[in-house]
Amino acid sequence: MGRWLFWGVLLAIAGGAVSVWRGWLEVPPQWNPWAPLDIKAAPNWLTGYKLMRLRSDPALCEQAxxxxxxxVSPQADSPGxxxxxVGALRVQGGGVALSSSFIASCPLAVAYAMFEHHTLQPAAQSVYGQKIARVDHLGSFACRNVYSRESGALSRHASADALDIAGFRLAGGRTISVLRDWPKQNQDAEFLRQVRDGACESFSVVLSPDYNAAHRNHFHVDVGRWSVCR
Structure with missing residues (x-):
């Protein structure tokens, strides 16, 4: 009896999934795995899957x-x-200014937009009661190996899938620096840890000063296929 119940439930779930996919059964977009990602919608357990789909679907990524x-503005392709x-963008900022524009793959740009809307600004409001006005970064695209070694695997920076974030400026003018403020035990350190932890919901990899000395002055965030949050 238990086995038949199991298969009945499994078939019901499969039938429901096919119905949603085919459009026979309507569900709200945020609960539809095949609906485009809405960056401003509250994240849920499907958000990670929707972000993952963007890596192999440029049209879906552009829609998100x-x-x-x-x-953003499109960059010229450089396939050779x-x-x-291919399909890279120059991100010029939005609700939050940037210390400079940066080159990003579309999935990185989407993840950054998610991070800014759902992690960065809520953390600033929670800790400081004001918004972030600017993000200071150390760059994104760089054609190099991991840690700039002479040999080995290419860095995610080499495909414009990574960004190094060094600090933030509040609307009131105050600055928060990863290098200066991470080691402290104060409001700024609390904010930086909230930002690091929340970033893991948007990016697949987030490396902070807790990871190693090479990241003592920045958060490395990327949209590669590995998953690390530290």
């Missing part, structure tokens, strides 16, 4: 990005380069 406030870029 259009739901954000980011200003040592570190080829």
């Amino acid at each position: 990005l259009s739901s954000s406030d980011l200003r 380069a040592k570190c080829p870029l």
Whole structure:
């Protein structure tokens, strides 16, 4: 009896999934695995899956990005380069200014928009009662190996899938630095830890000063296929 119940439930779930996929059964977009990602919608247990789908579907990624406030411009493709870029964007900022624009793959741009909306600003409001006005970064695209070694695997920076974030400026002018403030035990350190932990909901990899000395002055965030939050 138990076995038949198991198979009955499994078939019901499969039938429901097919019905949603085919459009025979309507569910709210946030609960539809095949609906485009809405960057401003509250994240749920399907968000990670929707972010993952963007890596192999440029049209779907572009559609998701259009739901954000980011200003972006397309970059010329460089398929013959040592570190080829296809479909890359220059991110110029949005609701939060940037210390400078940066080059990003579409999935990185979407993840950054999610991070800004759902992690960065809520953390700033929670800790300081004001918004973040600017994000200071150390760059994104760089055609190099991991840790700039002479040999070995290419860094996620080599495909514009990574960004190094060094600090933040509040609307009131106060600055928070990963290098200066992470080791402290105060409000700024609390904010940085909230940002690090929340970033793991948008990016697949987040490396902070807790990871190693090479990250003592920044958060490395990327949208590669590995999953690390430290």
